[in-house]
Amino acid sequence: MKARVHVMLKDGVLDPQGEAVRHALGAMGFDGVEGVRQGKVIELELADGTTEDRIGEMCERLLANTVIESYRIEIV
């Protein structure tokens, strides 16, 4: 089975990488880019029957820093 974990910085946490992308897009002539946030996506190839709870545990312990990041699990 396959799962996808999306990890994004929480609202209010400064995202310098996203800010740099926003600035670069503007400098390249792409108008109307009002905001950019950059996050991670982690695709996991897992043994069949792995529960979403188990994946949540992976997120809490390794994949996301839950102090500043939120995560979302998607089974695909």
Add this chain to the structure above:
Amino acid sequence: MKARVHVMLKDGVLDPQGEAVRHALGAMGFDGVEGVRQGKVIELELADGTTEDRIGEMCERLLANTVIESYRIEIV
């Protein structure tokens, strides 16, 4: 309007970061993790009416390195 761009390494391109995550999960006792690929997700807040073509152009020129990465655009 809001768009989300997913950027992943193409198949066959070595992903040391994903490999490190896979190894770490195994070492932490999470069995059955057969593969991990790590990519980026970029959330764009755009002026209404920005076309998907225009977003594709942003990907081609800045957001993805199309030699080694593939991208997928999602309007949300």
